[in-house]
Amino acid sequence: MREGSATLIRREDYLAPAFWIRTVDLTFDLEPAKTLVTSKMQIERNSAVPHGPLRLHGEELNLLRVLINGDSVSFRQEGHELIIEGAPDADFTLEIRNSCAPEKNTSLSGLYTSGGSFFTQCEAEGFRRITYFLDRPDVMAVYSVHLRADKAKYPVLLSNGNLLEAGELDNGRHFAKWHDPFPKPSYLFALVAGDLVAREQRIRTRAGKDHLLQVFVRRGDLEKTEHAMNSLIASIVWDEARFKLPLDLERFMVVGVSDFNMGAMENKGLNIFNTSALLASPATATDADFHRIESIVAHEYFHNWTGNRVTCRDWFQLSLKEGLTVFRDQEFSMDMAATPSARAVCRIQDVRQLRAMQFPEDSGAMAHPVRPDSYVEINNFYTATVYDKGSEVVRMYQTLVGRAGFEAGMKLYFERHDGQAVTCDDFAQAIADANPGSALTTRLDAFKRWYSQAGTPHLQARGSYDAEARTYTLTLKQSTPATPGQADKLPQVIPVALGLLTHEGQALPLQLQGEAAAAGTERVLVLDQAEQSFVFVEVASAPVPSLLRGFSAPVVLDDGLSDAELLTLLKHDSDAFNRWEASQRLALNRILAAVRSGAPLVLDAAYIEAMRAVLRHAELDAAFKELALTLPGEAYIAEQLDVVDPQAIHAAVEAARLQLAQALATDWAEAYEAHQVKAGYAPDPVQSGRRALANLALAMLVLNATQSGDSVWPGRAYQRFKDAGNMTDRLGALSALVAAHAELAEPALARFHALFKGDELVIDKWFALQGRTPELDGKSFARVKQLMQHPDFTLKNPNRARSLIFSLCMFNPAAFHRKDAAGYVFWAEQVLALDAINPQIASRLARVMDRWTVLAEPYRSAAREAIARVAAKADLSNDVREIVERALASEAKGEQA
Structure with a gap:
């Protein structure tokens, strides 16, 4: 393997480091071709660990000097380790001098160049590409950093913490000295040097302290940073108000870079962001972009405490910081949304993301617990399970102990x-200890199975009404399917938020057998056995159960409700999430029936009228209507099937879309006209919801018109595209034309490219839109192949690669899963091409094939051949090899099961 022989790292093998590094003084002489790095470390031996040599990590470095207490020392290099046998038992100073080549670093891990500037990305194990170090999260040190560079080329020199000194040097060079007073692991180190400009804001926090906030970007992008700055300020205010967690440095800096493998990185006091998660203006960013930026800015800021001040003992504990911080940014987004309906929309969107990305992961070759037991390449475990399912686990803590209990x-x-590197168990114990006698504390050991068991639990619910006794018995059963390496699963602790409705939609009071009186109309049941029954008394009539309200646990629910009962929930449920869920279930039932039978889908009048009622409902918010009227995604539908035919699913979804477009044509037209936004642009929930519903209506109207040969609505969409005053409306109109394969799509695409040719983030949208275009007679796949040759396309920029290749392979199943196997051949070619440049991005593309074993023939055999082709490559990176070998291994395990 190009990255060295693969070693399986196991959580059970964790050992504390043999040495501690207490302080680090780093000096950088920055040059793109050859940067010199001098590191002086104060080191002490860990007396709790058996005596052994000092082993430092290092990759792609040119070692120049090693000194201990000023004297030369013998050492050897083995693989990616620098080994010093004669390290003293007493505290000592280790000095290392090495060089690295930032401009050749296409992996974007460690120190690299982008657009003529220097940037770093050290999580998870990038610091070892900068200098030799104990590159593990439990080694926390205080850093001082001295940067030297050409002033004309790199006038801005940044690192973590507080600026101590800056000044001039000979030969047109200058320097800056930074000091971070808080101990941190090496993965939180950051360095930026370049020709950048900054938006600045001084604030005074609740604690009465003054702070400087700065957002650094390339020249020309400054006008697109206002929203990011406002989001940062809102995040600081919220965290101090909600959790009493203050900003702890004199300044907080955010920097944007175009070449970045992730969305952003929480380096202490110096967050580095992908420009796609930072830059926004009404003309270039959609409502969704504005929301995403607010969420990511908050996420990285919240890491200042949940990840930085308290960090992970080892990488198996990654969800300790990521799952917790995703929960915090979701709570922030809901609080910023303000109204109950807007909060519900946030929750629905989060659950859609979980189901689209994490549920398939739980049932695929890479299924793993929230706290994995082993890995070959840690970069492969920055997953939806660690982040999104981890967030749901944290949310269940709050559900079980209450909001006040969680804050305690x-x-x-x-x-x-504070100041420690700890484990998920430490977090669980703190929440439990602060809430003695709670539903969590009495079940803590069982609850922690959420960290150790992979797979999505299946929850079956069945109710029985006894009219004579006026009782309703709800029986809950749970089971979790086998996953790779885990066959037998123990029962999970599942909080089930619920209400009971009459068939006319009235909420019933809830009183369990043995209780003296009813306690409201909503409550949380805790299922902690394989099967439990709960008896409600004084129930006047047979109820309709509203279960798992607010999606109170990350499970697959089978409640056996009929269409009539789902319609009751859709019309009357006070829980907006379950109201939306009912709309999705009604559609899903019809699509699955068509796919399973092989018969063409024909929507019944009852369903169509239910959707008409949603569209016409005077009290429902536009944002909710748009979500309720959007059909389930093809990937989510595939999750419900044991054998998946992507083309059959696509045909059923497209038939449903067209029939809804045709049957509700008058209603769509009325909704489109009624939801135009006349006021000046603002990405707030009300305006965003109106635009979302108007764009959905327009898409339906264009689809219907294109199928019937009517040119009016395509013409109106093209005019809207030309006249739009914001990107949401412009891209919505363009998407309507492209998705319907309207004749005006081509001139609109050409015009869009001409308008925004100089804006790389908008051109990413142009590529992505075409990569996701619903397949029609092979045209979408052919277009992607053609666009690979476009002058604006490059594999080297992760955003550009994701915009086109990932859009096809991950988000366009019908175009990707072709009977002639061309999609799989394309996938293999691109994985290998990316692996030679950037293994992290290649491994994420490789994940497309996680669930290949459930595909129907001929897709299954063709997919296996493509995976085997990738696995056969001799110099494959560990990143990709781990993915494809686990994918191939899942076939044998699936057959055994």
């Missing part, structure tokens, strides 16, 4: 562990 647990967590 967070307070205790920081009191115990």
